[in-house]
Amino acid sequence: MPEVTKTLKLHLVDPNAHKRRKLRETLIAYRQALQAAFDANCTTQSAANDVVVEYDLSGYAKNALKKYVPQLCGGSYDADDLQDDHPVKFTNQGPQLDHQPQNATEWYVKIPHHEDYHLWMPAAPNPDQRPWLEALHTGDAEMGECRLLERDREWSLHITATRKVEAQSVSDSVEPMPVGVDIGDAALATVCHRDERGIPSTPDIFTDEAAQVRHLRKMYFTATRRLQRRKSERIAEEYGDNLWERIDHIIHSVSRQVVEYAQQIENPVLVLENLKYIRENMDYGAFMNRRLHGWAFAKLDAQIKYKAEEAGIPVKRVNPRNTSKECHACGEKGTRPEQATFRCTNDKCWVSKYHADMNAALNIADRYRSGESQSQSDRDSGQKVAGDDSATDGASLTGPQDNQADAETQQETLGTDAS
Template sequence: MSAVTKTLELHLAEPNTHKERKLCETRKAYQQALQAAFDADCTTKSATNDVVVEYDLSGYAKNALKQYVPQLCGDSYDADELHDDHPVKFTNDGIQLDHKPQNTIEWYAKIPHHEDYHLWIPAHANPDQREWLEAVYADDAEMGESRLLERDGSWYLHVTATRNVEDQSVASADERTPPDESGEPCLAGLDRTPIGVDIGEASLVTVCHRDESGSPVRPRLWADDGKTVRRLRKTYFTAKRRLQKRGSERIVESYGDALWGQIDDVFHRVTREVVEYAESVENPVLVLEDLTYIRENMDYGEYMNRRLHGWGFAKLHAQIRYKAAEKGIPVETVNPRKTSKACHACGEHGYRPRQATFRCSNDGCWVGEYQADVNGAINIADRYRSGESHRRSDRSSRQKAGDDDSATDGASLTGPQDSQAVNESRSDSFAHQKSSISGDDAETQQKTPGTYAS
């Protein structure tokens, strides 16, 4: 393993008038502070701090200036003058990313404007850097310095990320497979073995595939891990309510960080084991539910809706994707509609007398009762086998660029709460999604269609 650093580019969606003004204010204040510190010939962090502390900038931008200006004025660069337009620099973790695969625009960046005030802006990612972005989102890549810049009337973020990679990485399936006339890798002759991956609340993840005779084999369920995550989440929300009544917000954040860290550990271990399962299968392809549809018509009552919307679908998907890519295992997605309601043997609809039990309504079917999550995983695999898969590149090409400048759909990330936070807590955003959305963003939240069919 060796550490590799890469610069990731995000093209921000065209901001509305308010956010455009805020971005320009941030850039102007940064460049004024930079020029003032440079003119004062600040060769130390302390001297730079004395100058930039007066400017209306976030601590991330001020700290970046305290690192950069002494280099400009000292032996590192010994610059005579500054360029007219410097990008705004932020120190590590100044920019925060959120991922909403079910939205039209999947990625969102939280950009510091000044202390306790941030802007959520949708961002278009470079498709070739998807694996890296998902590693950053899953906390498996360390985010370094980031830069905000304007180019040809558009705003961009350049984020440095460092992660450990295998010295001799396995070639991906797309690299090993010659493309067909359309330019896409030809999978027809590879006789892939689809492995259905069912993500749920009872069993955190369930995988299963069929053997050469078509019989379901080697199902594996991570049910105990589902119980662990539910317990940790319940502990967090219960403690949060009690501590908030006492006004102990700082204790809430510190206590929450520890619990969310434990959940992340579970996620990383389980997704690693899912990929190891796939490695044990000849010529595998992991088949996931397409999150574009995962929340459509989700109406199981207020309590269950809150729990299901808060479940870690996106986090688990991201981790499975990039870990599978590291091993050269392809990942495909299918529409999840009715995968939990259909019998994998006869196709007839059934029902769940209990959470973990599927009962086929066809009296002539041999299934009778079956493990519900395993039944769903087989149906997901079968849907890919039937030819119904959705490549991410295909879906991305159909998305309309910049058609919304909203905040994420109730999303927020770990960090200080914005001063303009909405009054009603959105504490159900999952895994490190604890701080509220700033008020200006709350007014323009994106409403996303989704589907939860399984």
């Protein structure tokens, strides 16, 4: 199975004055140690260690220096001098990722400062690289060397990631088989396709998992609100983290089963809705918005995407406009008398009542079959209108803090009212 390596860029979100000072201290100490070891012409790791050990750096930065300096001094690079803008390098054991899908800023990264101190920083990734971060977070990709950079007073962490991707060998003469995936409230995911005769197949509909997540969400908001009223913030935070880990496990399991469904089909193409459109024009009222925002829609979408890529299955996207309102058989707009029920209003259509999420999944697959595939970055006027049942992500909770008592209060997240 071939391996693919990619460099992931995470922009560190608005570090406060304290964190900027600590990042700057790390950068200055690293460059001083690098210059000293280079001036001493350290051609071996042992010689480099004797120099860098005196500097106030984490072991992860020192170990990276011990490997890097001998390459500069007569090794791979044989440099004549040093530039003054070297990034801070860390071995892969140092930085860590944390994912808090309930937060406005979902991703956090741990930056080593020195032996007994590190900084947890909110981080914004490149949206196109989100599946790779999911793979790193779940252990399906391996972290390599990391680099801390400052450019124009903006800080970022670059992470090298490697994962295995199964090469799919399918004859060019075999037409791709689109498999539609609908993510919503009544069912966490519904995956369905048409067989060679165009007849809808038996779908996988994850309604039980949706109920479990709703239950965990309700537990979270009820229990943590009570604990916070009793000034038990630490217990509330630990309790909330435990519940979100259970939700993460459900999302991980569902995404795996969606890909396994596609793997049973010859030459499959997983078809998802374009997230750009789903996030706009959604207003179901306070209760439904709170429920939908808790689904971590983008997290489930990203896990499906990277697991599919790992299995060698291409992923395509279509405009989600009216996927839940149009009849998959005749194309007429229907009604939703119940959350899980679609009714076609065309008297000549054979469809009277149909499972709403299965209907949406078939529409998603059919849009790709008709040539309506688009990239995630495409924009036009077709948003998914209010009344569709797809979910979105983001809620108002807090993320990891620094492990130092004098660190300033972590960033306050903005999002949906979690009361």
